[in-house]
Amino acid sequence: MIKAAYFHIPFCAQICHYCDFNKVFFKGQPVDEYLQAMETEMKNTIEKFPTSELETIFVGGGTPTVLEIKQLDYFLNSIHKHFSFNVNEVEFTFEANPNELSKKKLQLLKEAGVNRLSFGVQTFDDKLLQKIGRTHRKHDVLQTIEMAKEAGFTNISIDLMYGLPEQTIENLRDTLDIAFKLDVQHFSAYSLIIEPKTVFYNLLKKDMLSLPSQEEEAEMYELVMEQMEYYGYNQYEISNYAKSGFSSRHNLTYWNNEEYFGIGAGAHSYVYGKRNVNAGPLKKYMNLIEETGFPYVESHKVTLEEKMEEEMFLGLRKTEGVSKETFAQKYHRSVHEVFGKQIAEQKQRGLLEETDSHIRLTHRGKLLGNEVFQAFIGII
Known part of the structure; x- marks a missing residue:
């Protein structure tokens, strides 16, 4: 039985310079229509591929927390309507930007059963944050994590990046020092990968991007591993570190090569022995849902x-x-x-x-x- 589901919200207030995920600017998009199409996909998916209770749910993007309160409420109700899960046992993760969460949104997420927040922090250096196209700053992270704790969230993850333009070892060390003081339960730490069709890719082609050397990047990874161990975070996967009992159950679904639902534009799924890829462009995604009930543009039976x-x-x-x-x-x-x-x-x-x-x-x-x-x- 399939125990995991991923939901993709492709909207962003601003596009980061390194991001190649399926995403569009939030402003002027048919957000309500998209959420309705997602609900149709949920309904059709669970009818075609019945399962028992989900054990992990992950909402990613894009930036899921860019949704307005009414849209967020509709989306969360859709998940509850079509998928069965025990709110006391499920791992229910929501990705969030540190400067896009209000007390009202946090309360809504908590009431809907979300019990794990994953913040895209990347670095605590404000100049670097500006350079990579992030809209938040260090003070936003400190304030929002405190607000999330006050709202009752006890499973918080932070994404960090290294190998960023003009980033130094000392700069990374400073970021780690601040991160550990926040007393969160989980970290993901990734090296920057320059992907086609990103701002950084175009800058690199024009020789306008100054990146750390491979040796410096390896030294940064060594520093991350060493510091995580020192502060009691177990490295359970190449890029992921957790306090005891807080490893990401959802991500382990992927690494254990288990099946999972994928709902939304550009989402991937692995169901009943087939790997499927959903249409990425919003219009194509919504049209396919309307015409066929499913947004698949690729479907492969895994040998x-x-x-x-x-x-x-x-x-x-x-x-x-x-x-x-x-x-x-x-x-x-x-x-x-x-x-x-x-x-x-x-x-x-x-x-x-x-x-x-x-x-x-x-x-x-x-x-x-x-x-x-x-x-x-x-x-x-």
């Missing part, structure tokens, strides 16, 4: 070989790695029978290590993770 490959390159993102027992139970073959050569090669390079129960990245392997993952793709 057994692909499932085993995904089990490896997704599972190796986790610090504990890939469980030999789980692999054998899922695919009725041992992991060494399928990937023995690749495992041996990566162990010889010092990028993988093996315990009685798991195969996992070494410390050096975490720094070169993409190389390791690539070794398990397209080889069966």
Whole structure:
């Protein structure tokens, strides 16, 4: 049974310079019509792919908190109307911009069963925030997190980035120092990746973007790992760190290679053995919903070989790695029978290590993770 659902709200007050997610400016968009189309997709999805209670819900974007109160209320009611979940047991995450949450919105989220907030902070350096196109500033983060705690939220995550233009090690260290004082439960820390069709990509092509070297970026990652461990945050995945009991259950759905619903423009889903991609442009998304009931523009039946490959390159993102027992139970073959050569090669390079129960990245392997993952793709 499918236990996880992702909902995509593609609207933003401002587009960040590094972002390549499916998003549009909020102003002047058919937001109400889009939310109605999302509700239709919810209804049709749960009718076609019945499941029991959801265990994790994640609302991302875009910026979900850019919605006005009435729109937010309609959207949350739609989720409750079409999906079954226990509000006392579900992990219900909402992405938020630090300068777009009011007490009224926080209260509405809390009453709807949202129990986890994920703030896109990125850095506490105001100059850097301006450079990367963020609209909030350090004081917004401090104020909003305090407000969220007062509203009763006890599971708060912060997104941080390193490898940003003109960012230094000391600058990152300052950001981490401030972050740890906030006493939140979870951090995601990602290196900047320059994606096509972003402001940063165009600047890089014009040689107008000053980025840290690969060596400096690796040093930043080492600093993040070291500091997270020092302050009691367990690194349970390449880019994610949590206090005990606060690992993201929703993200673990992806890394455990389990199925999930994906609702909204540009959302991906993995249901009944098929990976589906929804139309990204709002008009196309809404038209497909109206015409066919589903917004799929791609649908792929995952083969057994692909499932085993995904089990490896997704599972190796986790610090504990890939469980030999789980692999054998899922695919009725041992992991060494399928990937023995690749495992041996990566162990010889010092990028993988093996315990009685798991195969996992070494410390050096975490720094070169993409190389390791690539070794398990397209080889069966």
